[in-house]
Amino acid sequence: IVNGIMHIERNHPDANSVYKEVKQQEQRKASNVYECDTPGNSSVVYKSFSSDPGVLEVCVYDGMPQLREETDHVLVRVEASTVSKMDCLIRNGRRYTREPAPLPNTPGVDFVGHVYICGAGCP
16 A cells, blocks of 8 residues: 555456455445434424535424325325435535525435325325
């Protein structure tokens, strides 16, 4: 190792395993996984634009959200949600339309869940 750079000859017997280990370490450093199990109804919101994930807040609400029966909306119990690169760019203040995202904002539009209630107008 010279100046933090590892030099291994391509035909060295350990070259592939060392390369794979270094790549796995880089991937672990690059991906931040945050998990939060909360009882009841909750959401993650941010109230200001920043690259710091510390602006994310977990908000826990009493009771279940209500759905007006005459709507064509559904209420979904979300089991898991993603936060994509686009979500992070929006949180940083990058515009996704001509106007910046409204604040407070909730990241993660891709999710897995179960339909909990259907409005009367649903097909």
